[in-house]
Amino acid sequence: NAGVTQTPKFRILKIGQSMTLQCTQDMNHNYMYWYRQDPGMGLKLIYYSVGAGITDKGEVPNGYNVSRSTTEDFPLRLELAAPSQTSVYFCASSYKAEAFFGQGTRLTVV
């Protein structure tokens, strides 16, 4: 049972480039989340999804987009990367119970 898998683990982007952070879970959870974690700031919710085809904004959605075409996958898209998006990104899944997290993607925008 792989749980929540995120790829890539590390990435360096140039300002203005775009990329997609991948997240997949094999627990058949309906709820999935994307967070970013900055030093001393805790985890902030970017987007979340309550099921396939349904997504909603969290606290800090600007500069990001998501899609949820299947229960398993919840990719996060960064368009026109900015230095402010340098962070560690975590994906999680749950269903009104224990939340499980991926190992994170460390993104640096230069």
Added chain:
Amino acid sequence: KQEVTQIPAALSVPEGENLVLNCSFTDSAIYNLQWFRQDPGKGLTSLLLIQSSQREQTSGRLNASLDKSSGRSTLYIAASQPGDSATYLCAVLAGANSKLTFGKGITLSVRP
């Protein structure tokens, strides 16, 4: 809007001490509360999950309690060890869309 607070931000204790980490939340209408551990540069590891109908959960040297009416949870660590040094985060699952809201965490250092 649900807000989760963890105070203090950092804590240093000598090895062997029993300690309590606090977590408070503003909206008591939660599904559950979860405590996580995060080591530097790593992901989040779930420690304990307390459902809204439960008062406490135990795992080894860890005991977590939940008082929904007062909006508080505590994580009790018995006989602390240097290997317990990490950041401890609490999160509540609440709302019609089951949003998971985190506190900023408490960074614990256990001195040998």
